[in-house]
Amino acid sequence: MQAHVRIYQSDAVFLGQGSLVRDGAIVVDEHDTVRDVGVASEVIPRHGGVPVERLPGLITPALVNAHTHLELSALRGKTRGGHGFFPWAQGMLEARAQLSDEENTAAVEGAVRELTASGTVAIGDVSNSLRAVHACARARIGGIVFHEVFGYDFVRCSQRLQQLHHERDEIVGAWPNGDLRYAPAPHALYSLHPELIKAVVRAARNQGVRTSIHLSEHAGEQEFLENGTGPVAQFAEFLGTELGDFPIPNQRPVPYARTLDLVGSDVIGVHLTTANRQEFDAIAAAHMPIVLCPRSNLFIELRLPPLLDALAAGIRPALGTDSLASNHSLDVLAEARALAERFPSVPSTALWSMVTAWGADALDRPDLGRLAAGTRPGLLWFQGDITTAESDPLRTFLKSSPAQRKKIAAKGVAVMGPTLMATLRDYTSLVAFSHTIFALPFAATAVVLSLLQPRLPLTMGRVGAMVFCLVTARTAAMAFNRYLDREIDAKNPRTQTREIPAGAISAAAALTLTRVCCVLFVASAASLGWVSGLLSIPVLAILLGYSWTKRFTWAAHWVLGAALALAPGGAWIAMGAAPQAAIIALMLAVLTWVAGFDILYSLQDEDFDRNEGLRSVPARFGTLKAVWISRVMHVMTVLAWLSTGWFTQRHGAYFLGVGLATALLVYEHTLVGNGNLHQINRAFFTVNGYVSLLFFLLTALDVYLSLGTLIAS
Numbered sequence: 001m002q003a004h005v006r007i008y009q010s011d012a013v014f015l016g017q018g019s020l021v022r023d024g025a026i027v028v029d030e031h032d033t034v035r036d037v038g039v040a041s042e043v044i045p046r047h048g049g050v051p052v053e054r055l056p057g058l059i060t061p062a063l064v065n066a067h068t069h070l071e072l073s074a075l076r077g078k079t080r081g082g083h084g085f086f087p088w089a090q091g092m093l094e095a096r097a098q099l100s101d102e103e104n105t106a107a108v109e110g111a112v113r114e115l116t117a118s119g120t121v122a123i124g125d126v127s128n129s130l131r132a133v134h135a136c137a138r139a140r141i142g143g144i145v146f147h148e149v150f151g152y153d154f155v156r157c158s159q160r161l162q163q164l165h166h167e168r169d170e171i172v173g174a175w176p177n178g179d180l181r182y183a184p185a186p187h188a189l190y191s192l193h194p195e196l197i198k199a200v201v202r203a204a205r206n207q208g209v210r211t212s213i214h215l216s217e218h219a220g221e222q223e224f225l226e227n228g229t230g231p232v233a234q235f236a237e238f239l240g241t242e243l244g245d246f247p248i249p250n251q252r253p254v255p256y257a258r259t260l261d262l263v264g265s266d267v268i269g270v271h272l273t274t275a276n277r278q279e280f281d282a283i284a285a286a287h288m289p290i291v292l293c294p295r296s297n298l299f300i301e302l303r304l305p306p307l308l309d310a311l312a313a314g315i316r317p318a319l320g321t322d323s324l325a326s327n328h329s330l331d332v333l334a335e336a337r338a339l340a341e342r343f344p345s346v347p348s349t350a351l352w353s354m355v356t357a358w359g360a361d362a363l364d365r366p367d368l369g370r371l372a373a374g375t376r377p378g379l380l381w382f383q384g385d386i387t388t389a390e391s392d393p394l395r396t397f398l399k400s401s402p403a404q405r406k407k408i409a410a411k412g413v414a415v416m417g418p419t420l421m422a423t424l425r426d427y428t429s430l431v432a433f434s435h436t437i438f439a440l441p442f443a444a445t446a447v448v449l450s451l452l453q454p455r456l457p458l459t460m461g462r463v464g465a466m467v468f469c470l471v472t473a474r475t476a477a478m479a480f481n482r483y484l485d486r487e488i489d490a491k492n493p494r495t496q497t498r499e500i501p502a503g504a505i506s507a508a509a510a511l512t513l514t515r516v517c518c519v520l521f522v523a524s525a526a527s528l529g530w531v532s533g534l535l536s537i538p539v540l541a542i543l544l545g546y547s548w549t550k551r552f553t554w555a556a557h558w559v560l561g562a563a564l565a566l567a568p569g570g571a572w573i574a575m576g577a578a579p580q581a582a583i584i585a586l587m588l589a590v591l592t593w594v595a596g597f598d599i600l601y602s603l604q605d606e607d608f609d610r611n612e613g614l615r616s617v618p619a620r621f622g623t624l625k626a627v628w629i630s631r632v633m634h635v636m637t638v639l640a641w642l643s644t645g646w647f648t649q650r651h652g653a654y655f656l657g658v659g660l661a662t663a664l665l666v667y668e669h670t671l672v673g674n675g676n677l678h679q680i681n682r683a684f685f686t687v688n689g690y691v692s693l694l695f696f697l698l699t700a701l702d703v704y705l706s707l708g709t710l711i712a713s
């Protein structure tokens, strides 16, 4: 972010509370606090000398997603909708039981990056596990985390409620900051005993923080509360509990909520899908904030919340995406778009207010969601052409993808900035540092095999310089690849949460990192001898040049393989060993191994690549043929490994390594089957990491058994 006072002038500025300013201007100070906003011809003269940046398109406050369940993010695409709430919930819980901790944690991290990429700065996140708290804090996402309580066992639930604070402290440790608040929250009217609902709400009120409840969400809830019948009892049975002495109120949800003193300004009602006009009037009179989740309702129930009734009652609803278990994305603007398509009479200013000012109001954050002197909502710039005065820019940019939004000012109130560790994590993730595990062991294998040849002495300095070469070369290649592909990555749902499209690292910073690493690589290669120094230039050309290849040839996989094969080749030369068949065979093994698994990996992007005109084996030949080409590559890998062993006259341990690595490759192919994409990440990372590591360890053992040492010069 820019740390100086500046003025942004744009064709249109949305204030976040119902009004759009044509040819508007915003003054923000060095802390990104809004100082002045209005029509450009009035604002700019009031601030003489302040630089004006002209941004064509629309500027709005950053977005607020008032209802999510980030902990369910790993369930994207794994649930079935369209059959009502309980069939969905049952399927969701069954799918959830299959997930590992690692999958959940990775999905939450990805979800937080997705929120950031969509321009969202505050959320209302309902959580049982509190898994997303630190990830949100690191991404400087504010709002409220609702710690959810539900269950039919009165004694167990009241005990848990009393222990809730300890549970929180045990999971989260020190709460990260005041920008993200914590509140206990009841799940729903039908899933918790009324006395416990009251106790949860009382606990939140005592802390002075808003709580939230799923309210009037589906027909099953209404039937149960009115008559004690319907699918709720069956669902309780599925959960392995009994309704016990749950008192049936014989009332519709909203009137029942009123008897529990829930309908007030400090309890957020979520969904209201089955509420009627009279009930909305009562909600409006009590100033109860409400959140609608249209795409989730459409997914689960094939119906929309009664938006027109709510608006007619004078309610200003917020919008939420709900979880990825019932939605395709966490982009809250897509909720407004879904409403726009089905309620064409609702003005676009109201739709935009729902995802900005009204969302901030629901979360009790008057400092967010609106542009007014003193707010620090974060600014989004929607780049585009607004030429005709009669066009509605708000309606036009409802259709914008996250990639079209650019953050031009940060939101405030984040008590803690990003820590050094978080920044470091962004950078190591940018260059996929962990992938070094693929290249490093084969370079080490080459070093160990070179010990059998006439060569230079193996000193600690030489080892250090080789490792440094490898790390800088890889970092340069990856950073450059992410830099060059940043626009492609922004369009692909699988990669749009990468650091540059997500805004965690700027494109310029990635390019600088590339340049610095190139210089360091050439310098450290030169320190290994003039041959290494001279060869480092063409090596860099291949490493960086690879990034372009998928734009014009499906042979890109082999270029990547060649790039990684340079690691053992380079190590061999750095050891001063003469080029010969053994090392060429090892390089061929790495080339075919990498090309083979890169083909499998790119199966995930087959459709995307085709649509974007990018070249890959799956995009060119289809899934089945791609899998077969990958298999042929890996057969060649095994033959090349065998040749290396034969040329260097290796013994049992080496060939045992070949055998084990071969078994892992076979396992990798059984995982992927004929295109089973779900397994590709696991296949890719875990198995390939073991292949290279095992191969190195057994080669080292074999050479040690031959020489009696690995460190003698």
Ligand SMILES: [Zn+2]
Pocket (backbone or CB within 6 Å): 067, 068, 069, 126, 214, 270, 322, 323
């Ligand atoms: Zn929900």
